[in-house]
Amino acid sequence: MAAATAATGAGRPTGAVSAPRGRALRDVLALVLLPLPLLALTAPAAFAGGGTRRWFGGRGESVRAEAQAAKDAAAAAFYELDTAQRELRISIETITAVDSSPAAQRAAADFEALGRRIDEVSHQYISAVDTHDLDRDDLDASVAAHARTELTRAKEELEKTKAELTRFQQRLGPLLDKAETQLARLAPAVERARQTLLAASNALDSVRAAGLKADDLAARLAALGPELTKLNQGAGRHGVPETLQRADRVLRDAGAVRAEAERLPERAAEIDRRLVSLRTRAQALTTRSGQVDPILSELRRRFTLACWQDLQPVPDQAAQSVRQAETKLQEAQRAREEQRWPDATSLLSTVRALLNSTDEAVSAAGDRLRRLNAVAKDPQQEIERTRFAIRDAQRLAMAGRQTPEPRHARPLDDSVARLDRAVTTLEGRHPDYWHFLTETEAVRATVARVVTQIREERGQGS
Template identity: 30%
Template sequence: MSSPWPDRRRRRGGADLLERALEARAQLQEQFFRVDQLQRDVGGTVAQYAALLPDRARSTGVVPGWRQLDERASEAVLAYLGVLDAHDPVEELDPYRVGAAITAFERGVPALREVAEAVDRYLDQYGAELGRVGAVRERLARRLAAAQESVTRAEAAWRAMAEEGFSLPEADEALARARVAARKLAEIADRLGPDDAEEPAAVVERLAEEARSLATELPARLRTLAQRIPSLATRIDAVTTRSERMGEHMSGLRREFSYASWDDLARAEEELRTRLASAREGLEPLRRLHAAGDHAGALAALGRVEGDVRRASELVDAPRLRLERLREVKRDPQALLERARFALRDARLLLRRGAPQPWGGRLDALAHELIAVEGLLEGAHPDYWQLLTRVERIHAGVDGLVADFRADQAGRTRR
């Protein structure tokens, strides 16, 4: 290729001109690199700020201020690229075009410098606000790390279980679920904000705790199984003894109260006999599985027997407890209603100190329910069980209303 500088008499002057052009291009490129770096760094931080602190982003000038600067920077970069397209590589230009390149390079420098300086001023104004991003990212990282640590603890418990010689599919499956959840959380971590992260992190921790509990508690149950089997036999005998008065209590319910007050217990005696028989029959298979070292089978059998015993205990006491409660209500039903009226009055006094809606409507509904409940006492054979259960629901409704109201007031105070 022939040289663009053929004339020896002009070579010296041309070399000086080329040197000036190279220096001007270097200054232009330096400003471009500065703007490009600022645009990427600050732009990324502003994007994180908008994602992690959306409420603040809507109320400060951080995002709109950067949007204007970003547009200016993009325009300056496009102008820079246009200059290079027209005048570079300058080493290959005809000597007569080098001067024009120098002029174009030098004119491009101030525009880029002004953008960089504008970004510096922007950072002076909003740097502290953007600094919140780092604190939020740190809190988010700690939250995600805590979730992952919960899986680590579950894995440690599982390894300890395995080293002790226990093999329990239920614990294996629970740990696998926790690991899958933790892996999915790690995959989306970069896209999560502090509000978005709480729910999946809590899911990981819940699954990890379930796995850790199983790996800890199931072996503990197996270690004490030799003592639990005779204990279960004793409990079965105790329930059988208590069941001897069950017919007496059911008879009292039938004599003293309307059918609606005890019809849900009518088959309790039959179910109790079934549960006790099932529990007794389950003891021998449980002993065999334990003796054979079948951990999973022994735990499953233990769960079935304990479930039968637990349900039998509930059944055997249900008629007695129902009879005692109904007799108490029958002796003084007005005392039951008066306690409900007092709870409603107390709640109404509390609500007067705050906004009436929607709390007033909920309280009125409970008051109307109490009036309806009072009508249950009319007639020769009141349904005392319905009276009692509906009054208990009124108390639960009042408690829920008060809790919601106080939470709302606390939230308003924080805002």
């Protein structure tokens, strides 16, 4: 602080301080540095008759005492301002160490401007102290009165500046709270990051001790080494915000490595279970695929070409899909043995997709025969099921209305006509049952969409 430097004479050439100025500085330092009991003992002696000082009675003694009191008060104000500035500088340094926002930059600039103002009033005070030697035996009463005036003025300026400093510090409250919060987070965040890195390393060691390789996890953990080095170098070198971000990043990445390492034994066991399960399923599908040909044979014998033509490729496609699945299973087994966990998982997903599609195709043949048998035996059940869905939708469309909305009535009327046309396809010697079934399904789907539309519109209007 410029005021403190000026008060102590720091930075001046040796011997450049005058005798009166030196005595004045000693007076200031005495007030600032002496313990309170010593000050209490010293102050009365300065005004008593003892010592080397010669006092003048009457008016001169009173004015000298008033000047000395003004000097003491100014010194106290100077000390309070210096203390406040030191404390405020710590706050500013805390803010600028953490916050680089425009608000923080303005606060630092405003503090520098206040510092210049403090330098001015401090210089005024020190000049007043240096100019008047109140310890002189021949001090004139008028000189003492003038000294009292200047010292009082200096004290008032010091107090006024101190008030400005106090108001400025109050305005810094939000910025300082934010900075202190971040600083309070710093040490725990860095420690959590270090502990998480250690835990990840320990988890990796445990996995390797169990005979599992984790090369990808080891590489990811090694990549965090430079980040740990920067954390150890501290916020003083890399900044508080950057260090907090780095600690959070290390915590997240190391935590992910640790979690994956801890799950690795379970993951290996799960891959082993899936290999066995999918291999068993592939064998079962091979058996089921052999049953498609007899089903197709019965479909050809009993129903028209349109009822089974699309199922003709199923046996060949099923056999090919099962072969592909078995090949992928072998590749997945090799990946498991080499502990290439992502490759093994991906290959098993491919096997599952192939077997699912094969299962659907094989099941479709048997389901087709079952449905065709049912409708051939009693088509009326399918007709009534579809007509009931249409009538139910018509009742909903008329609920609370004299006439239905055209956008609801039109598709329902079309559905009635479409069902009637589907029923006519059952006439003749070789009815197309599959066309009939697909038409009734399409009618019910249309009716369901109309019902959903009606309910949504009425729900929005309620």
